[in-house]
Amino acid sequence: MNSALVRWGLWAIPVAGGLTLLPWLPLFLGGNVGPGSDSGTLARAATSPWSALLGNMYIVGVLCLLFGTLALYSILAASPGRGAAALGMVLGLVALVMVAGVWIILTYVDAVLGDLYLAGNQGAGDAFKSMTGGSWSPRFIPLFIVGGLAGLIAAISLGTALWRSRRVPKWVAILFAVAFLGSVISAPVITLVAAILLIVTGLAMARGMTMSAPV
Numbered sequence: 001m002n003s004a005l006v007r008w009g010l011w012a013i014p015v016a017g018g019l020t021l022l023p024w025l026p027l028f029l030g031g032n033v034g035p036g037s038d039s040g041t042l043a044r045a046a047t048s049p050w051s052a053l054l055g056n057m058y059i060v061g062v063l064c065l066l067f068g069t070l071a072l073y074s075i076l077a078a079s080p081g082r083g084a085a086a087l088g089m090v091l092g093l094v095a096l097v098m099v100a101g102v103w104i105i106l107t108y109v110d111a112v113l114g115d116l117y118l119a120g121n122q123g124a125g126d127a128f129k130s131m132t133g134g135s136w137s138p139r140f141i142p143l144f145i146v147g148g149l150a151g152l153i154a155a156i157s158l159g160t161a162l163w164r165s166r167r168v169p170k171w172v173a174i175l176f177a178v179a180f181l182g183s184v185i186s187a188p189v190i191t192l193v194a195a196i197l198l199i200v201t202g203l204a205m206a207r208g209m210t211m212s213a214p215v
Contacts, residue, residue: 010071017195046111066096085157085158087157096183169208
């Protein structure tokens with residue numbers, strides 16, 4: 001990855017924080033539809049332009065974090081923690097691809113099933129609720145377990161690599177690991193806090209790692 005892409009990639013990390021922060025705010029501003037709502041209410045929410053906008057925003061945010069992870073590895077690959085950086089990069093990409101997949105389901109598949117339900121196909125209601133956040137089908141459990149474990153190991157590995165690289169303050173290494181894991185968990189409050197930490201640590205890394213030495 002060339003120097004320009006590395007710089008853009010590092011700045012993509014705080015951008016990821018902002019894009020994954022905004023979709024969670026409606027939960028705390030009132031009027032949000034919960035998983036316990038009836039199928040009709042859920043279907044109308046899933047097919048609204050507002051849900052499409054927020055869902056796509058979150059998907060782009062996850063992709064920005066994925067790009068940032070690659071850029072971060074390109075810098076840490078030459079540091080004392082390159083082994084941990086490589087492990088963190090590989091498992092981090094695995095976890096982020098899974099998170100993006102879940103949000104694609106929430107944004108697009110739920111909208112399609114919602115359209116079918118609102119068009120009078122009442123049988124789509126059961127499938128719709130089984131693929132809605134908060135009431136997932138048990139078939140999703142293996143995906144969540146694998147994604148969660150990959151995210152945990154990736155967060156620890158990336159944090160360790162940052163700590164050993166001495167390119168950023170140690171608090172940045174710790175908080176970025178927490179932010180990365182919280183982003184993979186993708187749940188209310190946890191990911192809201194993680195998004196804020198991504199903005200803070202992303203800005204610190206983008207400024208410190210591109211200004212302290214050439215990349």
